[in-house]
Amino acid sequence: QVQLKETGPDLVQLTQTLSITCTVSGFSLTTYNVHWVRQPPGKGLEWMGAMWNGGGTDYNSAFKSRLSISRDTSKSQVFLKMNSLQTDDTAKYFCASQLLHWGQGVMVTVSS
Amino acid sequence: DVVLTQTPPTLSATIGQSVSISCRSSQSLLHSNGNTYLNWLLQRPGQPPQLLIYLVSRLESGVPNRFSGSGSGTDFTLKISGVEAEDLGVYYCVQSTHAPRTFGGGTKLELK
Numbered sequence: 001q002v003q004l005k006e007t008g009p010d011l012v013q014l015t016q017t018l019s020i021t022c023t024v025s026g027f028s029l030t031t032y033n034v035h036w037v038r039q040p041p042g043k044g045l046e047w048m049g050a051m052w053n054g055g056g057t058d059y060n061s062a063f064k065s066r067l068s069i070s071r072d073t074s075k076s077q078v079f080l081k082m083n084s085l086q087t088d089d090t091a092k093y094f095c096a097s098q099l100l101h102w103g104q105g106v107m108v109t110v111s112s
Numbered sequence: 113d114v115v116l117t118q119t120p121p122t123l124s125a126t127i128g129q130s131v132s133i134s135c136r137s138s139q140s141l142l143h144s145n146g147n148t149y150l151n152w153l154l155q156r157p158g159q160p161p162q163l164l165i166y167l168v169s170r171l172e173s174g175v176p177n178r179f180s181g182s183g184s185g186t187d188f189t190l191k192i193s194g195v196e197a198e199d200l201g202v203y204y205c206v207q208s209t210h211a212p213r214t215f216g217g218g219t220k221l222e223l224k
Contacts, residue, residue: 035213045161045204047213060212094160099151099208100172102160 002026004034004095004103012085014112022078022095022103029053029071032098034078036069038091039105046091051078085110114139116205118216124224125195133219135205137186142209149208152181152190155218156201164203165190195221 008020022034029051036048049059049069057069068081078095092105115138125131141148150168153161163172165181168188178193192199200223205216 037215044218045206045215047215050213058211096161099206099213100163100166102162105160 002097002101004097004101006093006095006103006106008093008106008108010107011109011111012089014085014087014110016085017081017083018085018089018093018108020080020093020095020106020108022080024076024078024095024097027097029073029076029078034071035096035099036078036080037094037096037099039094040088040091048080048093087112113212114141114207114210114214116207116214116216118203118205118219120219121217122220122222124222126224127195127197129195129224130191130193131195131221132192133190133203133205135183135188135190135216137188137207139210140185141188141207142185147209148184150181150183150188151206151208152179153204153206154199154201155204156198159201161204192221197223 003025005023012018033050033052035050038046051069051071066083071078087110090110092107094105096102117136119134141150148168152165154164155161164175164179169181180191182189202218202220204218
């Protein structure tokens with residue numbers, strides 16, 4: 001059974017760096033891609049980037065300069081790091097395998 | 113980037129009514145490998161998105177068969193044949209044919 005779980009902070013200070021971990025089970029990171037998607041409160045879904053099963057990455061150009069995605073296959077974990085946070089980065093952050101199966105998400109508030 | 117336009121943005125329905133949601137793409141979603149990577153998701157209030165339909169018309173395991181997907185190229189439709197109370201929420205189409213992945217703006221299904 002495919003499962004994903006995001007862990008990260010509830011609150012991040014303005015201009016600081018956000019780090020979120022996606023821990024997966026039921027599949028190998030070398031088999032399926034893992035995507036990061038975010039959703040500001042009351043708004044739609046925004047694709048941020050992906051870790052491909054081969055180890056490469058792809059990013060939405062809207063985030064490319066401040067977003068980094070990496071992984072540890074031995075721990076079945078994918079990591080999101082985004083720097084220079086602003087208040088409009090307040091959102092729920094999801095990881096999803098193949099954009100088919102989704103984690104519950106983690107709500108992150110950027111505070112001044 | 114591929115733009116997915118969903119209509120209508122809001123849909124009011126009574127229990128038992130059949131409804132359809134349209135998703136139109138700015139580019140053909142037919143991949144060079146012959147697949148069309150267009151999925152439909154349902155996000156119930158306070159929940160992560162849930163996969164309903166993948167590859168245009170394939171029903172995800174466990175999803176009721178009152179849901180069906182159709183379409184090709186740039187025009188796609190999700191149909192619910194007999195709305196039930198548990199179907200309320202926001203429906204999204206998402207494409208994985210082209211980079212970057214993109215989502216439709218969502219269609220909110222509510223009770224009339």
